[in-house]
Amino acid sequence: MTLLKEFILPRFAQWLIVIFVGVTITFIIPRLSPVNPVTEALARMQMYQNIDPEAVQAMHDTLLDLYGLDGSVLEQYVNFWKRVLKGDLGPSLASFPLSVNQLIGVSIGWTIGLLGTSILIAWTLGMTLGSLAGYYPNRWWSEGLEKTLITVYPVPYYILAFVLLMAFTFYLPIFPLIGGARGTAALTWEYITSVLHHGFLPALSIVIGATAHRFIMAKALTTTEKSSDYVQYAQMAALPQRKILFYYVTRNTLLPQVTDLSLSLGALFGGAIIAEFVFGYPGIGTTMYTAINNGDYNAIMGITLLSIVGIATASLLIDLIYPLIDPRVRYR
């Protein structure tokens, strides 16, 4: 019972506060935008036809009502929470009559597939290579690997992605320029290979960046851990090196790495805006970018809400299961 009261409840309260404050801030900011979604929508409608001014005024009022933008900001805010608690993110303002739920539903699968896979691959790769390089710091391969990844790591993600795009869709056109797949979704060999073909380059760019980061962290942690007494003892006891490294050293460096992994998986719902922008990938980042450009408050709010909840939940979960991963951490 004290466990619940002193450990779980405070963290749960923190989770609630974090989500509440985060969502409130993101509620206010788009409303400072001069882009008014109602006039935008009306402008789109009037692009190809002349409409009677009175009818325009009537439509303006109807749209305000439909979009949930009537009333003071405070009223909108209260209504917003009411809706969200029911699981309804409201109508999309730019692609009305689609709802934000539908918009997210269409794109989230692409993002989870692309980002989820690349994050897991990068984590495993970075952990393994970093641990090996930290344990054997003076081999030619570990030095070469370190020099390469140190050069790659600070490069802005956009530059990395853009250079890959230039290299593999323009000079050496073996990958498609945009899109997530070819043809209609079906469980055919052709469709699945086209998904992989389209996703390869964006995934590669994410994997390269994330692996470099993971490698540097893993190597630093392993180097520190390697100087511990127990490692020297194990070496003197002539345990197999591989066993010392992966059963003792790496396990001890796992804690911050698992935290990072869970946080980046939690951030998955925010999508990878730049990756999806560069490679024209139909994920949630692209949806977000379009929403921002169109002043689509509801879609912006919906996606931000999702990513805030994702990250907050990931850090709550990791807090709660820490003691299971590392027995040195006790529930306090």
Place this chain on the structure above:
Amino acid sequence: MANDVLRATIRDLFRFSLSFRFGSIILVIVGILLLLSFFSPFESDDRRVVPRNKPPSQEFILGTTGNGQDGFWLLTFAIRNTLMVSGLAVLIGRSIAVMVGMITGYLGGKTDRVISSIVDSIIVIPRLPLLILIAAIMQGEMTVLSLALLLGILDWAHPSKRYRAMILSLREREFTHTAIFSGMNAVKVVVQEHLPFLIPLLLADAVAGFLWAIGMEVTLSVLGLSDLTTPSIGTLIFWGNYHHALLRRRVWILAAPIAASVLMVVGFYLVSLSLSEYLDPRTRLSRLTVGEQIDGGKAG
């Protein structure tokens, strides 16, 4: 005296650290390019002063753009502006971070809990969408200065937590109590006694901030959300893409800013890497056994 210490430190770094040697050489090159911008024969917004779309040659070593600008001189302006934006952003962000970190770390108690939970809430807000959102709101009115301000305001939450942890541990040290008992007030204790301990962390952190700010400058410009009339690494790439430099086989227009940005960030990163390695007490110990020159540095 302080000068001697600095010189000794730099000499040691040069001698022992490969990454410092490479990094500082790269940064010196970047610095020279930056300074050259002040001696440019053209203004940064001069158009049609040279033949248009010429590939790199002896006369125009980085070619010329579609607007008739010289690629090389334009690049020097771009480097200057990008570094100015990111430098200012780092300064603003770290100042806020140091202040918040000191207040929460030193005061502790209720103030700490309230501010810390606000900071925790700010950390979970995804920064890139927020940045794009604000930049989209300010579209057209974005200047170099407001971009720097925006980046600075968004980049303090994480570092402030690191500084807070540092101050928290410093507060429990013997010398803090001595200072308080000898009648120093809180501000003085924090600024005079604790701040010096933060400086190494701050240095390494500032470089991380630089990397982030440069990346964001490029990202926002490429999306067309920064001040597109001012040449910067990002806007050069934006205009290159806008005029389809790749499809028209004018790759030099894009290659120059890409190469410059890579050079810049790698230089910064290598120097920060060697600095944090140098400041790490564990490696300092192993270095002491290599030579005694450091003793001179330590005495200061």
